[in-house]
Amino acid sequence: MSDYTTTPNFGLIKPVPGEDDDVWGDHLNSNSDTIDTTLKALSDSIGVTVDDVTGALGYTPYDAANPAGYQTAANVTAALAPYALSSAVPQARNAARLQAQWQNAATVSDDTVWWWDMPYGGTINTLKYFTGNGSFNVAIKINGTTVTGLSAVAVSSATPATATATAANTFAAGDNITAVITGSTGAPTDALLSLAVTWS
16 A cells, blocks of 8 residues: 655655555655756756856956966076175165365355255254364354254364254255354364264
């Protein structure tokens, strides 16, 4: 005697226990065929293609086998190896000195020394100064503004001395730096004013 029910969606046969004598194997085989056919149809309908992948990514991934022969990091490293530096690259030097010197009996007088049109921006750090004889005062200015710490430096000794700028000591490219000399006495000669600057 054969008695069974079916599933609501795919109509798979569900034998009734004790009532599906001798044919339950046929029913199981029929169910297997139905499941196989249904799964195959589903997998075919949701298959992912190459176009699906590139469409989702927005670009076509490049083949890792490098069929176009593009230069890789290893290729570049190997090609540049013969040109490698044999020593470290020296660091750029950004310190300089702006100097005014009176020698060969040239006499310092009340006047203004100009360092025109700076090629770069920078900072005035210190003023080194001396005079072989006589004395004078000097004020360092940037575009007419006195540099703090270098506003009234008394130059009166042949021993080099240094004064430090403390503020208002930065300048831009194109600025003018001046040394305004006043109070010169005793015909100062063999004098030096040397500004230590750092370019930006």
